[in-house]
Amino acid sequence: MKHILAFLCAVMAMLSLTSTIAIAQSKPLRIEVTKGVIEPMPFAAPVFVAENAAAKKYAAELTQVLVADLTGSGLFREIPNAAHISKITNFNAPIQYPDWKAINAQALITGAVSVSGNQLIVKFRLFDVFANTALGDGLQFVATTNSWRRMSHKVADAVYSRLTGETGYFDSRVVYISEEGPKNKRRKRVALMDYDGANVRYLTDSKSIVLAPRFSPNAREIIYTSYETGSPRVYLMNVDTMKSRILGDQPSMAFAPRFSPDGTKVVMSLSERGNSDIYLVNVSNGRKVRLTSSPAIDTAPSFSPDGSRIVFESDRSGGQQIYVMSTSGGAAKRISAGKGRYGTPVWSPRGDMIAFTKLYKGRFHIGVMRVDGSREKLLTASFLDEAPTWSPNGRVLMFFRETKGVNGAPSIYSVDITGQNLRKVNTPTFGSDPAWSSLLK
Amino acid sequence: MVNILVKLSAAAICAVGLTACDTNSPGGYGAGGVVGGIQPGSPSDPTSLAYFQQTIGDRVLFAVDQSTLSPEAISILDGQANWLLQSTQYVVTIEGHADEQGTREYNLALGARRASAAQNYLVSRGVADNRVKTVTFGKERPLEICSTEACWSKNRRAVTIVRAGLGS
Structure with a gap:
């Protein structure tokens, strides 16, 4: 563990959500880990937005590792980018819920990556598509660029935790x-x-x-x-x-x-x-x-x-x-x-x-x-x-x-x-x- | 010190080409014992290492999950004890092994038990306690690599490796 990460792991106070806050579902989006999942939960994770040129090489790989973590758990199924109707090009733009409902994505993960020197900054949000609402606050992780895989695992752990109610296991x-x-x-x-x-x-x-x-x-x-x-x-x-x-x-x-x-x-x-x-x-x-x-x-x-x-x-x-x-x-x-x-x-x-x-x-x-x-x-x-x-x-x-x-x-x-x-x-x-x-x- | 002896002796045997060698291995794993600086000699010479390995037999075999000495094992160990009582310049290390049909840690313990069964018998026959060391390899160093009883029965073994003693 040479590259010990000084994770800031700071909650970005709501990241100023501009989308309309819908009425919360009576039951939150939830998948039970212990029951034996027959039908994995479909989710969409559009390639994270690269917010500057240096972030481009990380954005795609970071998203891939996140998707591999979630699908590898057997609890989630990815709806591939090719099927997406909406494209996420701006992390703060309002979510077009009908576009994600149309492809039956129950959960939507959006993210943005920027690089500053040897620091990598990753932000993400998780949405409950059918409830038209964000699930929890947006999060931001900061680490050195050579630890980029750990950032993916951190995001995957947060998503897993919000959707299962259990702590994750990917950053291990x-x-x-x-x-x-x-x-x-x-x-x-x-x-x-x-x-x-x-x-x-x-x-x-x-x-x-x-x-x-x-x-x-x-x-x-x-x-x-x-x-x-x-x-x-x-x-x-x-x-x-x-x-x-x-x-x-x-x-x-x-x-x-x-x-x-x-x-x-x-x-x-x-x-x-x-x-x-x-x-x-x-x-x-x-x-x-x-x-x-x-x-x-x-x-x-x-x-x-x-x-x-x-x-x-x-x-x-x-x-x-x-x-x-x-x-x-x-x-x-x-x-x-x-x-x-x-x-x-x-x-x-x-x-x-x-x-x-x-x-x-x-x-x-x-x-x-x-x-x-x-x-x-x-x-x-x-x-x-x-x-x-x-x-x-x-x-x-x-x-x-x-x-x-x-x-x-x-x-x-x-x-x-x-x-x-x-x-x-x-x-x-x-x-x-x-x-x-x-x-x- | 022991490690140095092993390396030297392994090299010596390689040099005369009498047996396949693995200079990385700390012991014989039952593939043939080694003796510091001497050649195995003739299997018909009762004082030779070849006689110990081939005529008496350097190993005893065990039933599945057992460490009890069979009558055959006892007769081999009697021969080993007599040889060691004659050849007091040597010490031995008994390596205990298990077949692959068990978990690693249990097999380490089982190998230790098998080596100890052979050790106890040699000592009971008069070989000095401080001439007999034991080590277990569990299922880490099978001699035969197929996954049937034909191989497993040869892998459940305690092998007596002869080494040059301190006095030689």
Whole structure:
């Protein structure tokens, strides 16, 4: 995150709307995220107006990324520019609602871009076409020109939020494992990308096997497992400086790290004499507290968003199952109840659900369940689906899918928690072990 | 220090062309062990590395999701223990591996369990504890790459990699 954005994010006090304010609809324009969308909401997003010559090269691309964000969510469908009757050439001109109604655009997004030095200024407004009214105030974002994609994501997040009533997830990043080469000699690197696969940056070289990177709560640091010493150890890296260090004292094998919601601690598995248990490690002084001490495999711990509980997997009852315990350790309660094996539990940032990998009858599934284990729902099925990670708003999961056979290779996918909108995330190499950041600031 | 030894020995074996080499790899991954500065020798010479790898066997295999030693595994480990009791100049690292039918982190833990099962057995047969290290690779380094039991059964393994000890 070299180009940290000093977002001004200022509300432009109503941007002096000249159009007539119509009577508000009794129900605001709204699309429900959780219901499973059968008919995406049609919207129009005319290419943003370039308000000066230097803005021209950004206006079209910025609009494209915005449209890709919204349509990629599966909740919205774009009515292409070719079908538009009205053209938006002036950001402040009155909206010709009948023209947008005629093409059945329920939502209209208008925007303007200007460049001043290396600063990019983006304004946008959102309209409820059939109610003849603006939805919320106009917004303006300011950032450096090289962060133009983030401006699109910011606009998309604002639109998504106004139309769904939920926070968005587009201005976010994913850290993952880039994989290359044959199956028995994979070269792996920790890589960072925007949530949509853009701006890939490699954080490690391929000399050592690396696994399962995860973000700190503010997305400035990552924690991951590396074989740099010949044996798996957990490392902490600042993604700006790319400086890394082993976290605390790890006399034995260490893996499966994850940050606490306040970023001060990390939970991980340490394996000694073949027995893997869960430890809580203080990030600043490396001090560790042992949380489990069963002879079973206890691994893949993940905090609840309030920091009070930890969900993890254990084979203490025979097979891999999911358990919840207090952050101070002690008794654990098994929550997975169905047939098969359950692993890689991850607590939703909303606190309401656990995502997991399920192995059943030789197939792998990504699924979700309530935190008490009820209402299990399997979202995917394949030869090998693994390692879900939550979008910042808890509505979408990314995971990786590995294909079968001698040429089998992993790719990153996303799916809604309704099980709809399965999509491949394009990465320059094979990709696995995605971990989604929080919304960027 | 260990890493340096591995690199030197890997280079030495490459030079005489006895086995395929991956100089980037920190260990053998079961593709054949390495010994600091010496040649594997003849499989019929009971003190040779070739004898350890080929005649005794440098690896034991496991059932799906298990780390219990089979009778075959025990007989191989008996041979390894005897060899190590004779050849005290060597130390070993046991690499535990899993097949691809499991999640990564669980498989790391499972690989650790398998390596440890072999380690515990060698120690129980009199090999000094400090001569036997373990490491897990989970499902990161399969030996065979097909997605059927024919390959998976060979990937569920604990491989004993012989290294030059501190005294040699």
